[in-house]
Amino acid sequence: MKGKTIGGIKKWWEGDDKGDKKKNREGPVPAQILDRLKSLFEGEKIPYRVISHAEVYTSSELAQSIHAPGRKVAKVVIVRTDSHYAMAVLPSHKHLDLNRFAAVVGMDRVTLATETEIGGLFPDCDPGAMPPFGGLYGLSVYVDESLARGPVIFFQAGSHRHVIEMRYQDFISLVRPTVDRFVVETFRKVSGF
Numbered sequence: 677m678k679g680k681t682i683g684g685i686k687k688w689w690e691g692d693d694k695g696d697k698k699k700n701r702e703g704p705v706p707a708q709i710l711d712r713l714k715s716l717f718e719g720e721k722i723p724y725r726v727i728s729h730a731e732v733y734t735s736s737e738l739a740q741s742i743h744a745p746g747r748k749v750a751k752v753v754i755v756r757t758d759s760h761y762a763m764a765v766l767p768s769h770k771h772l773d774l775n776r777f778a779a780v781v782g783m784d785r786v787t788l789a790t791e792t793e794i795g796g797l798f799p800d801c802d803p804g805a806m807p808p809f810g811g812l813y814g815l816s817v818y819v820d821e822s823l824a825r826g827p828v829i830f831f832q833a834g835s836h837r838h839v840i841e842m843r844y845q846d847f848i849s850l851v852r853p854t855v856d857r858f859v860v861e862t863f864r865k866v867s868g869f
Contacts, residue, residue, distance in 0.1 A: 709800045709834030713807060717842070720850065724842040731836045733804065735768030742830060742839055746770075749839075750823060750831040752808050754789040754797065754815075757781060761789055761797060763810035765831075766820040770859040777858040780818060801834040809851060817853035824848075824855060 710726065717724045729741040735751040742749070746769030753764040753772050762781055764772055778786045791803060797813055798806040808831050810817040823829065829844045848855075 709807070710838055713809075713833055713840060716850075717840075722842060722846045722850065724840050724846075726833065727830070727839045727841060728837060729839060733836060738832070738839065739768050739830075744830050747822065748826045748828060748830055750808050750829055752806050752831070754794050754806075755781075755786045756789045756793065757783045757786050761793070761815055762786075763808065763815045763817045764820070764858060765808040765817060765823065765853065766859050767823050770820065770822065773858055773860045777818070780854070780856045780858050781816075798834075802836050805832040805834055805836050807831055807833055807840070808847075810853075811851060817851050818858065819848075819851075819853040819855050820859045821855050821857050822859060 714724075714726070727742050729738075732738050732741050735749060736746065739746045739749045747767045749768040750765050751768040751770075753766065755762050755764055755772075755774070755777060757778075764777055766772060772788075774786055774788075778784060789797070794806070795803060797815070801807075806813075808817060808819075824844060827844060828841055829847050830839050830841050831847075832838070833840045
């Protein structure tokens with residue numbers, strides 16, 4: 677699998693690669709997504725670590741459960757434009773600025789996808805636990821530049837019980853996202869008020 681394009685990886689992911697003629701029309705079940713991610717990383721010879729943790733549902737709970745700073749834990753937000761969906765990947769302790777993101781993707785307006793839409797896009801993931809590999813689902817991926825400040829990245833592996841840790845540069849080389857700024861900026865104290 678070494679050196680495949682994301683399109684080739686997507687075909688492999690869907691079971692449409694050489695030697696695998698049994699395509700699962702429903703997509704893999706959630707228990708299999710972790711195995712597929714492992715296979716992808718091992719095929720590309722990318723080191724990674726799977727961390728099992730207590731079942732959690734929010735990004736702040738996730739960061740606490742694996743004892744990692746929020747700036748290293750990726751949160752995936754699915755955004756709807758007029759014609760398609762896109763994946764925004766940002767640090768778990770930050771919030772998406774929809775206006776700024778709309779400018780990044782070249783749209784006048786974007787909205788958050790609904791739970792039903794997300795379930796349809798990621799049938800092989802627990803709700804809200806999709807990994808930041810949008811290309812495998814036909815989605816463009818956008819990563820906030822503040823996530824790039826660390827040497828490693830943690831992200832959910834399709835379930836609320838497993839996280840993958842890998843080098844940020846390996847993640848970028850696999851996903852090839854657009855990197856830009858689209859998180860809500862916090863106010864800084866500049867005076868003695």
